[in-house]
Amino acid sequence: MSWVMILRTVCMDELISKLVPQGIDTIINLAAGLDTRPYRMDLPATLRWIEVDFPDMIAYKQQHLEKEVTRCRLERVPLDLANLEGRRQLFARVNASASNAIVITEGLLAYLRPEDVAVLAQDLHDQPKFRYWISDLASPAILQRTQKHWGKQLSAANAPMYFAPAEGPDFFRPIGWKLVEFREFLDESRRLKREMPMAWMIRATEHLFPKRFAKMRAKWRSGVILMERF
Numbered sequence: 001m002s003w004v005m006i007l008r009t010v011c012m013d014e015l016i017s018k019l020v021p022q023g024i025d026t027i028i029n030l031a032a033g034l035d036t037r038p039y040r041m042d043l044p045a046t047l048r049w050i051e052v053d054f055p056d057m058i059a060y061k062q063q064h065l066e067k068e069v070t071r072c073r074l075e076r077v078p079l080d081l082a083n084l085e086g087r088r089q090l091f092a093r094v095n096a097s098a099s100n101a102i103v104i105t106e107g108l109l110a111y112l113r114p115e116d117v118a119v120l121a122q123d124l125h126d127q128p129k130f131r132y133w134i135s136d137l138a139s140p141a142i143l144q145r146t147q148k149h150w151g152k153q154l155s156a157a158n159a160p161m162y163f164a165p166a167e168g169p170d171f172f173r174p175i176g177w178k179l180v181e182f183r184e185f186l187d188e189s190r191r192l193k194r195e196m197p198m199a200w201m202i203r204a205t206e207h208l209f210p211k212r213f214a215k216m217r218a219k220w221r222s223g224v225i226l227m228e229r230f
Contacts, residue, residue, distance in 0.1 A: 003189065003194055003195075003196050003197075004185060004196075004222075006194055007185050007188050007189055007192065007194060007224075008106065008107075008136050008185075008224055010188070010192060011183045011188055011223070011224040012104065012106060012134055012224055013037070013041060015134055015181070015183075015224070015226050016037070016041065016102065016104075016134070017041070017042070019102060019132060019226075020043065020044065020047060020102075022100075023099065023100050024047070024100050024101065024102055024131075024132075025046070025047060025048060025098060025099045025100060025101070026047070026048045026049075026050070026094060026097075026098035026099070026100070026101040026102070026129075027047065027048070027049045027050065027101065027102045027103075027104065028050045028052065028091075028094055028101060028102070028103050028104070028130075029049070029050065029051050029052065029104045029106070030052050030081060030103065030104065030105050030108055031052070031053055031081060031105065031106075031107070031108040032051035032052060032053050032057075032104075033053060033057065033106075033107065034061065035051070035106065036065075037049070038051075038070045038071060038072055038074045039065070039068055039069070039070055039071065040071075041071060042071065043071040043072040044072060045071070045072060045073070046072070046073070047072035047073065048072070048073045048075065048097075048098070049070075049072050049073065049074050049075070050074075050075045050076075050077060050094060051074070051075070051076045051077065052076075052077045052079050052081065052087075052090065053076075053077075053078070053079075054078065054079075054080060055078035055079075055080075058076045058077070058078040059078070061076065062076065077090060081108075081120075084119070084123075087123065088123055088126075091123060091124065091126070091127050091130070092127065094127070094129075095127035095128065095129045095130060098129040098130075099129060100129065100131045101127075101129050101130045101131060101132075102131070102132045102133070102134060103124055103130055103132070103133045103134070104133075104134050104135070105120075105133070105134075105135040106134075106135070106136060107136065108135070109135055109136070109137070109163050110136075110138065110143070110161045110162070110163050110164065111159055111160070111161055111162065111163070112162060112163050113162045113163065114162065114163055114165065114171075117163050117171075118171075118175060121172055121175040121176075121177060122175050122176075124177075125175055125176040125177065125229055128229075130229065131228060131229055132180075132226060132227065132228055132229075133172075133177060133226075133227040133228075133229075134224065134225070134226050134227075135224070135225055135227075136222070136223070136224050136225070137164075137165075137168065137169065137222065137223065137224075137225050138164045138221075138222040139164055139166075139168070139219060139220060139221045139222055140164045140165075140166050141219045141220055142164060142220060142222050143161060143162075143163075143164035146161055147160075147161065168221065169182060169225050169227065172227055176229055176230060177227040177228070177229060177230070178227060178228055178229075178230050179225060179226075179227055180226045180227060180228050181225070181226040182223055182224075182225050182226075183223045183224045183225075183226075184221060184222070184223040185222050185223045185224075186202075186217065186223075187223075188223065188224075
């Protein structure tokens, strides 16, 4: 699965780099994990970057990165995002001091139930300065395949996966988020010359059986989405 993570990282990097010069002054990264974009990306020194994650993850990052220098203003917030009141207070605080903000949920939504994703989407939309939302999104077929091959390991780690809406990005539209860009991993892997193992079989199917390929592509659609509030 490393090729997917590489593509996801590059696509999100490119979207951030494209949006920041357009007046973005705040980025809030939910479930930031071991992300190091504030250290490695070419970002304005005035940009405010906020990382949110479990207290033990925040403590781990602070310990291991305390001697490193960030490219922008970095704030870390120890918070369990399942704490609805806590996250809503955080969102309101960030919104009050932001002009235009991007929300990032990299590798997060798949682990939430659809109803929890809908609540999160509403909480984000309630903040008028949260203009853009960048996330990854997979199809139901990919979720089913992941559960089949990795379900036991994910359950053992208390990290089962739930979210892969059949309607794709349209899931978010009734909550006030419209799709701006969908960077599909298949296209991006070709552009970046980082295709999956055995990619020649996919190319052969595309060439020999275009109708079958179109159905297969729709079934296995996944990538990085950029959404904007409306």
